Amino acid sequence: MFKHFSLVCDMFEKLQSKWKVNGIQLFLILSTFAIGGSLTGMAGRKLIGLMPVEHPIAWFFSYIIIMTLIWPLMVLFVSIPFGQFIFFRGYLLRMASHLRRSNSPIENPHAVNTSEQPYSGTPAAPDHHHHHPILLAVFASGTGSNAEKIMDHFAEHPRIKVALVVSNKPAAGVLEKAAARNVPTLIIEKENFFRGDSYIPFLKEKGIDFIVLAGFLWKIPAALITAFPSHIVNIHPALLPKYGGKGMYGQFVHEAVIIAGEQESGITIHFVDEHYDHGGTIFQATCQLEPGDTAASLAERIHELEHAHYPAIIEQTVLKQVVKH
Ligand code: GAR
Numbered sequence: 425m426f427k428h429f430s431l432v433c434d435m436f437e438k439l440q441s442k443w444k445v446n447g448i449q450l451f452l453i454l455s456t457f458a459i460g461g462s463l464t465g466m467a468g469r470k471l472i473g474l475m476p477v478e479h480p481i482a483w484f485f486s487y488i489i490i491m492t493l494i495w496p497l498m499v500l501f502v503s504i505p506f507g508q509f510i511f512f513r514g515y516l517l518r519m520a521s522h523l524r525r526s527n528s529p530i531e532n533p534h535a536v537n538t539s540e541q542p543y544s545g546t547p548a549a550p551d552h553h554h555h556h557p558i559l560l561a562v563f564a565s566g567t568g569s570n571a572e573k574i575m576d577h578f579a580e581h582p583r584i585k586v587a588l589v590v591s592n593k594p595a596a597g598v599l600e601k602a603a604a605r606n607v608p609t610l611i612i613e614k615e616n617f618f619r620g621d622s623y624i625p626f627l628k629e630k631g632i633d634f635i636v637l638a639g640f641l642w643k644i645p646a647a648l649i650t651a652f653p654s655h656i657v658n659i660h661p662a663l664l665p666k667y668g669g670k671g672m673y674g675q676f677v678h679e680a681v682i683i684a685g686e687q688e689s690g691i692t693i694h695f696v697d698e699h700y701d702h703g704g705t706i707f708q709a710t711c712q713l714e715p716g717d718t719a720a721s722l723a724e725r726i727h728e729l730e731h732a733h734y735p736a737i738i739e740q741t742v743l744k745q746v747v748k749h
């Protein structure tokens with residue numbers, strides 16, 4: 425008895441981690457499946473009764489076809505009062521893309537690193553026909569000149585798309601830049617980011633595969649890093665490991681570099697882990713300091729370097745890290 429109970433708990437836990445939902449949401453999802461399934465049965469029997477099918481085999485196939493067509497509509501319908509419409513819409517789209525995939529014999533030629541999926545249940549499909557681009561979310565807190573270059577770089581890209589711009593500042597310039605390019609935006613708030621679900625279910629529903637930080641000033645919570653392992657990159661306006669860490673952003677970095685009398689500075693593009701400016705370095709480029717440099721003049725040269733390299737390095741990294749099945 426106890427064994428069966430623990431097996432059921434185990435199954436619920438697996439489903440929770442597969443769908444990245446909490447216990448309440450799992451309960452609502454399973455209820456939607458149950459009620460949607462019963463309604464499908466009832467509606468199916470009614471409809472088949474209206475059809476002039478006599479032969480048992482024809483009846484059987486008609487019944488299966490009717491049920492298959494009604495079921496998605498029924499669960500979507502039931503999911504609305506249960507508040508699970510977004511989950512089920514994503515679920516059905518994933519099912520559709522799995523079906524398409526199983527009909528397609530060719531594997532993704534660019535696939536690498538199959539062990540590092542950001543989360544299970546990502547809407548996924550082979551993208552050799554580029555029907556399902558790899559989706560990026562760009563996180564930025566300020567003007568967003570880097571985000572702008574990134575959006576423009578991928579605007580016509582056959583495999584990668586900026587699908588979302590995320591900001592913690594409702595007045596950030598990056599939001600206008602995103603809107604001008606018809607890129608959806610999300611303004612996040614502190615409580616949910618650090619102590620709630622960190623917007624992971626939302627990012628998952630949007631099918632985000634990879635996160636790019638471009639002047640994003642909040643620390644990334646551990647849950648988000650776990651949900652996107654080796655799938656988050658950041659750019660830092662100095663040569664890490666020097667001049668990194670908490671409070672080291674933007675002009676503070678450049679001031680520190682100048683005060684220290686450095687001969688050169690530069691940019692570091694790196695994977696994000698749970699410490700500020702810490703994960704594995706992907707790329708660095710340097711520039712010389714000039715006599716009379718101010719934080720502003722240095723920032724300008726650093727920005728030039730960032731704009732010249734960040735989009736291309738993101739492209740390489742994403743193609744290496746992300747596999748879409
Ligand atoms: C960039 O220089 C970026 O390297 C820096 O913020 C600036 C954002 O500029 N990031 C950090 O300092 C992170 N520690 P932008 O809004 O014009 O892209």
